[in-house]
Amino acid sequence: MKIPHRRARVAGLAAVLLMTSVTAATPAFADSRPAAASVAGMRFATFNASLNRGTEGALVRDLSEPGNAQADAVAEIIQRAAPDVLLINEFDYDAEGEALRLFHDNYLAVPHGDAEAADYPYRYTAPVNTGVPSGFDLNNNGVVSGGDDAWGFGLFPGQYGMAVYSKLPIDEDAIRTFQNFRWADMPGALLPDDPSTPEPADWYSPEELAEFPLSSKSHWDVPIRVSKNKTVHFLVSHPTPPTFDGAEDRNGTRNHDEIRFWADYIAGGKAGGYIVDDAGRTGALKGGSLFVIAGDQNADPNDGDSTAGAIDQLLQHPKVNTGSVPTSDGAAEAAELQGGVNLAHLGDPAEDTADFSEPPGNLRVDYVLPSRQIRIIDSGVFWPTATDPLARLTGSYPFPSSDHRLVWVDADVPGAKPGR
Numbered sequence: 397m398k399i400p401h402r403r404a405r406v407a408g409l410a411a412v413l414l415m416t417s418v419t420a421a422t423p424a425f426a427d428s429r430p431a432a433a434s435v436a437g438m439r440f441a442t443f444n445a446s447l448n449r450g451t452e453g454a455l456v457r458d459l460s461e462p463g464n465a466q467a468d469a470v471a472e473i474i475q476r477a478a479p480d481v482l483l484i485n486e487f488d489y490d491a492e493g494e495a496l497r498l499f500h501d502n503y504l505a506v507p508h509g510d511a512e513a514a515d516y517p518y519r520y521t522a523p524v525n526t527g528v529p530s531g532f533d534l535n536n537n538g539v540v541s542g543g544d545d546a547w548g549f550g551l552f553p554g555q556y557g558m559a560v561y562s563k564l565p566i567d568e569d570a571i572r573t574f575q576n577f578r579w580a581d582m583p584g585a586l587l588p589d590d591p592s593t594p595e596p597a598d599w600y601s602p603e604e605l606a607e608f609p610l611s612s613k614s615h616w617d618v619p620i621r622v623s624k625n626k627t628v629h630f631l632v633s634h635p636t637p638p639t640f641d642g643a644e645d646r647n648g649t650r651n652h653d654e655i656r657f658w659a660d661y662i663a664g665g666k667a668g669g670y671i672v673d674d675a676g677r678t679g680a681l682k683g684g685s686l687f688v689i690a691g692d693q694n695a696d697p698n699d700g701d702s703t704a705g706a707i708d709q710l711l712q713h714p715k716v717n718t719g720s721v722p723t724s725d726g727a728a729e730a731a732e733l734q735g736g737v738n739l740a741h742l743g744d745p746a747e748d749t750a751d752f753s754e755p756p757g758n759l760r761v762d763y764v765l766p767s768r769q770i771r772i773i774d775s776g777v778f779w780p781t782a783t784d785p786l787a788r789l790t791g792s793y794p795f796p797s798s799d800h801r802l803v804w805v806d807a808d809v810p811g812a813k814p815g816r
C-alpha cells in the first residue's frame with residue numbers, strides 16, 4: 397500500500413539519541429528536551445495496538461529484548477506510517493515507564509526490513525483506571541472481584557493503558573490529566589439505571605458514585621510544541637466498549653459520556669466549566685486553542701452498539717474539522733470478503749478501522765480529529781489489501797498485530813514553523 401512519504405524533519409538526531417532517560421519512580425513520564433524541530437504538515441496518528449498482556453509485568457518482559465513477533469509487527473506498522481505524534485491504546489502501564497522505553501529502544505528504534513528506524517525522543521504515559529480494584533460490586537453480581545469490579549475493566553492496574561510518542565517536544569508542565577474526574581460531577585451525566593427498580597439512575601449506589609471516575613482509562617491533554625510559542629493539544633483517551641453489560645447499559649452510557657467529556661472540553665466556556673483535572677485545576681480548553689483529538693472511541697457513527705449519538709458529539713461538533721474521513725481499500729475489501737453483518741452496515745466500509753467478528757462486524761471506532769483551524773492535507777488507515785505484501789502486518793484473526801488499524805491525518809497546523 398502507498399503511504400505518502402514525508403521527509404525527515406527532526407534536526408540533530410544524533411544529539412537527541414544521546415538523551416534517552418525518563419524520570420523514574422514518578423507516576424508520569426514526559427521527556428522534555430530542546431530540539432530544532434520545525435513543522436509544516438504534521439502527521440498525527442492513533443493506533444489501538446493490542447500491546448496488552450494477561451498478567452502484570454508480561455509486557456515489560458516481552459519488550460525487554462527484540463524479537464517479540466507481535467511487537468515487531470506493531471512497530472513496523474508505526475515505522476511505515478511514520479507519524480510525528482502518536483497515541484497507542486492498549487499499552488500496559490507500569491510505574492517505572494519501562495514498557496514505554498523498551499518498546500521505543502528495542503522495537504521502534506530498530507529497522508524492520510526496509511522500514512526505517514523511528515526516533516521518538518518525547519514520550520508520555522501515566523496511570524489509568526483499568527484494573528484498579530474499586531472495592532465495590534460494580535457489576536452487581538453479588539461478589540466483589542475481578543475485572544468487572546475495577547474502575548475500568550482490567551485484570552491488573554495498568555492493563556490496557558495508553559502511551560504517547562512524539563518527535564516534537566511535549567510541554568510537560570502544561571499536561572492535564574483527568575483520571576479521577578468523577579462521572580457524577582458531569583452535569584446531566586447518563587448515570588445508568590437498574591430497570592428492575594423504580595428509583596432512577598440507581599445501578600450504582602451513592603457510595604460508588606461518590607468515587608466513580610468518568611474515565612475508564614484516563615483522559616489526557618498533552619500539549620505538543622509545534623513552534624516556539626505554539627502548541628497543539630493532543631487530547632487522548634480510550635472510552636470503554638459499550639458492550640459487556642446488561643439492560644442498564646452501564647458501559648454504553650459511560651462510553652457516551654467519556655466521548656462527551658472532550659466535546660465539552662473543546663467547547664470551552666460554560667459547557668466545560670465543570671471540568672476539574674487531577675491537580676485540582678478547573679476549566680476547559682482555552683478558546684482558540686489548537687487541538688487534535690485521538691483515540692479508539694469505541695463508537696461508530698452508524699453501526700454497532702454505542703449509545704445513539706455518542707460519536708456525533710465530536711463528529712458534529714462545530715470546533716472539529718471533519719471535512720475528510722480516513723479510509724482504506726483494505727477495509728472495503730475486508731467487508732466484502734467477510735460478508736455477513738458487514739453487508740448490512742449503514743456506514744461506508746472503507747471508513748472502518750477495526751476488524752471485529754460479528755456482532756458487531758467491522759467498525760469505524762478509531763479517530764484523529766483536528767480542530768477547525770487545522771486544515772487536513774491528507775489522511776488514511778493502514779489497512780493493506782489482501783494481495784499487498786504488507787498485509788502480513790495486519791492479517792486476519794488471529795491478528796499478527798492488532799484487531800484495530802492505525803489511523804493517520806496529515807495536518808496543516810497554523811503557526812507551526814515551516815521548513816520541512
Ligand SMILES: [Ca+2]
Nearest residue numbers: 533535537539
Ligand atoms: Ca461483582
Ligand SMILES: [Ca+2]
Nearest residue numbers: 590593594595
Ligand atoms: Ca431503577
Ligand SMILES: [Ca+2]
Nearest residue numbers: 638639645648
Ligand atoms: Ca451496552
Ligand SMILES: [Ca+2]
Nearest residue numbers: 741748758759
Ligand atoms: Ca462497517
